[in-house]
Amino acid sequence: MSYGIRYDLLSEDRIKSVLKSRFIPQKVYAFWSIGTTNDFAYRMAQQGDGDGTLVIAEKQERGRGRKSRTWDSPFLRGLWFSLILRPDLPSAKAGLIPYLAGVSVSEAVESMLNIQPDMKWPNDLLINNKKFCGILSEVDFNNGKVNFIVLGIGINVNQLASEWPKDIVKTATSLRLATEKIIDRAELLAEILLKLEENYEHAKIDGFEGILRKWKKRCSKVRKEIVIQQENQRFQGKFVNIDEDGCLLLKYENGEIKKIFAGDILY
Numbered sequence: 001m002s003y004g005i006r007y008d009l010l011s012e013d014r015i016k017s018v019l020k021s022r023f024i025p026q027k028v029y030a031f032w033s034i035g036t037t038n039d040f041a042y043r044m045a046q047q048g049d050g051d052g053t054l055v056i057a058e059k060q061e062r063g064r065g066r067k068s069r070t071w072d073s074p075f076l077r078g079l080w081f082s083l084i085l086r087p088d089l090p091s092a093k094a095g096l097i098p099y100l101a102g103v104s105v106s107e108a109v110e111s112m113l114n115i116q117p118d119m120k121w122p123n124d125l126l127i128n129n130k131k132f133c134g135i136l137s138e139v140d141f142n143n144g145k146v147n148f149i150v151l152g153i154g155i156n157v158n159q160l161a162s163e164w165p166k167d168i169v170k171t172a173t174s175l176r177l178a179t180e181k182i183i184d185r186a187e188l189l190a191e192i193l194l195k196l197e198e199n200y201e202h203a204k205i206d207g208f209e210g211i212l213r214k215w216k217k218r219c220s221k222v223r224k225e226i227v228i229q230q231e232n233q234r235f236q237g238k239f240v241n242i243d244e245d246g247c248l249l250l251k252y253e254n255g256e257i258k259k260i261f262a263g264d265i266l267y
């Protein structure tokens with residue numbers, strides 16, 4: 001069977017041959033097919049696998065998104081991977097890691113494909129208002145600190161418009177659709193891991209201020225009026241900032257500031 005991309009298999013050898021980063025990944029699990037890379041990574045982290053372990057699959061049978069949504073993860077078409085991270089962070093700061101991931105994916109896409117994605121809070125990446133990347137982080141805490149984080153990243157890379165399931169055709173895109181080019185997934189992965197490593201090292205030394213600054217620069221909704229849906233509640237106000245724990249700060253008309261931990265920006 002030909003998928004039109006000669007060397008585009010995400011085997012451990014192929015991944016290692018294109019890597020530019022130094023510490024991430026420190027170990028690679030590469031699967032042809034898996035239920036979800038997040039669950040496998042979570043189990044491996046519980047069994048002691050270290051900071052920077054990568055779990056990647058050509059296909060996920062039960063790809064998962066935020067809020068128990070499904071994440072379509074077709075064979076050979078995208079990057080479906082999870083990283084085990086063990087940052088030295090208090091529990092309250094765990095929510096900062098997805099920003100680091102979003103900025104790193106964006107920087108990799110910018111440098112490799114010369115397009116600038118829009119960040120959608122909390123952690124989607126969009127091109128022309130359609131989503132091509134989602135991030136799902138799952139955290140294990142111990143004594144008020146982060147024990148480990150499983151950072152799950154899903155990127156629609158080489159899908160064509162005709163391949164989307166009906167329910168997401170209007171809201172999803174792929175990098176191939178955005179650039180009209182077939183993209184080498186291993187090279188894109190190598191670029192993402194390099195940016196992730198650089199940002200992670202930077203955050204360990206200087207904290208997350210720089211990451212949040214980069215994130216806000218890439219988010220078109222910052223300083224705009226927005227509506228947030230949180231379970232069955234809606235909040236409307238101006239998106240004024242992200243605080244030091246990663247919460248969105250929403251300013252109401254009366255000047256009051258509300259901290260939002262989770263939700264979806266509707267518009």
Ligand code: BTN
Binds near residue numbers: 080081136
């Ligand atoms: C979202 O936008 O809702 C998050 C999507 C996260 C998808 C990735 S793909 C790799 C990892 N394994 C999963 O089952 N989910 C994440």
